[in-house]
Amino acid sequence: MTKKVSKVVFPAAGLGTRFLPATKAQPKEMLPLVDKPIIQYGVEEALAAGCDQIIIVTGRGKSAIEDHFDHSYELEKLLEEKGKTDLLTVVRQISDMIHVAYVRQKEALGLGHAVLMARELVGNEPFAVLLADDVIDGPVPCLKQMIKAYEETGSSIIATQAVDGPAISQYGVIDGKTVRGKFGGRLFSVNNLVEKPKYGEHPSNQAIVGRYILTPEIFKALDRTPLGAGGELQLTDGMKMLLKKEKIFGYNFEGVRHDAGDKFGFLRATVEFALKRPDVGKQMREYLKSKNL
Ligand code: G1P
Numbered sequence: 001m002t003k004k005v006s007k008v009v010f011p012a013a014g015l016g017t018r019f020l021p022a023t024k025a026q027p028k029e030m031l032p033l034v035d036k037p038i039i040q041y042g043v044e045e046a047l048a049a050g051c052d053q054i055i056i057v058t059g060r061g062k063s064a065i066e067d068h069f070d071h072s073y074e075l076e077k078l079l080e081e082k083g084k085t086d087l088l089t090v091v092r093q094i095s096d097m098i099h100v101a102y103v104r105q106k107e108a109l110g111l112g113h114a115v116l117m118a119r120e121l122v123g124n125e126p127f128a129v130l131l132a133d134d135v136i137d138g139p140v141p142c143l144k145q146m147i148k149a150y151e152e153t154g155s156s157i158i159a160t161q162a163v164d165g166p167a168i169s170q171y172g173v174i175d176g177k178t179v180r181g182k183f184g185g186r187l188f189s190v191n192n193l194v195e196k197p198k199y200g201e202h203p204s205n206q207a208i209v210g211r212y213i214l215t216p217e218i219f220k221a222l223d224r225t226p227l228g229a230g231g232e233l234q235l236t237d238g239m240k241m242l243l244k245k246e247k248i249f250g251y252n253f254e255g256v257r258h259d260a261g262d263k264f265g266f267l268r269a270t271v272e273f274a275l276k277r278p279d280v281g282k283q284m285r286e287y288l289k290s291k292n293l
Helices: 038-048 063-068 073-081 085-096 111-117 142-153 166-170 217-223 235-242 263-276 281-290
Strands: 007-011 053-058 099-104 127-130 134-137 156-162 172-178 187-195 206-214 248-252 256-259
Touching: 007 038, 007 111, 038 053, 038 063, 038 127, 038 134, 038 142, 053 063, 053 111, 073 085, 111 217, 111 235, 127 142, 134 206, 134 263, 142 156, 142 206, 142 248, 156 172, 156 187, 156 235, 172 248, 187 235, 206 235, 206 248, 217 235, 256 263, 263 281
Parallel strands: 007 053, 007 127, 053 099, 156 248
Antiparallel strands: 127 206, 134 256, 156 206, 172 187, 172 206, 187 248
């Protein structure tokens, strides 16, 4: 029997330089896709996967995230007085949604370092890491698919997707072998991992996407991991260290991933989510059609 995965770590201390000036005074995690902040999509995915303990690794200038998942007394009172019960429900649901703990990453020293900051809150149990920038729209929530693979293998699981062409060098990449006869060929046994390989030197086209299920051994591995790409402590390098002790699997999840940390990815996600919405979907479709591009 594997231990249940109930905690999800959200690294959210990054500076969001790709979205300046929008992110000068507000966290990139709070940029909305239609009307919901990016990070809330991730939190809802965690809940849908049965994980109800959220740990957010924050930094300076990120207090809007804490406020978002807190009660908003004045706003709720105002909505109540005005009889706007639908909006009141929406606002209350956000704060009632989760148990959330915050830990500060004082310096942006990399994703591996951010995960290490959550060590005490996670304790000695398997946990998930979710990068909110990677918004995944799947028939089954991505994290739920991965937890199933974790329960079957008892090992750490990394989400992957095929990326072709030079863009592969923007990712961590796995060198893996398909596990036959399980999960419809979606599971890979990992032999090696490389963070941001040069195009042409990449070990495969299976890029790491921002979802991980990790065993607590990762903390000891990260302790021993030297700084890597960009002079940062990389989670990919930590997992490479972990691989010396434990098996790791890649999981080519089912669903569409939007890179909401990238300008075009963000715009595409906005359009895709808007088209699916009952309140603005029809208008959006008609507008796009009217453009005759
Ligand atoms: C991080 C990880 C990388 C992964 C990517 C997915 O990189 O280090 O391995 O492929 O997220 O979004 P970043 O995008 O922070 O440079």
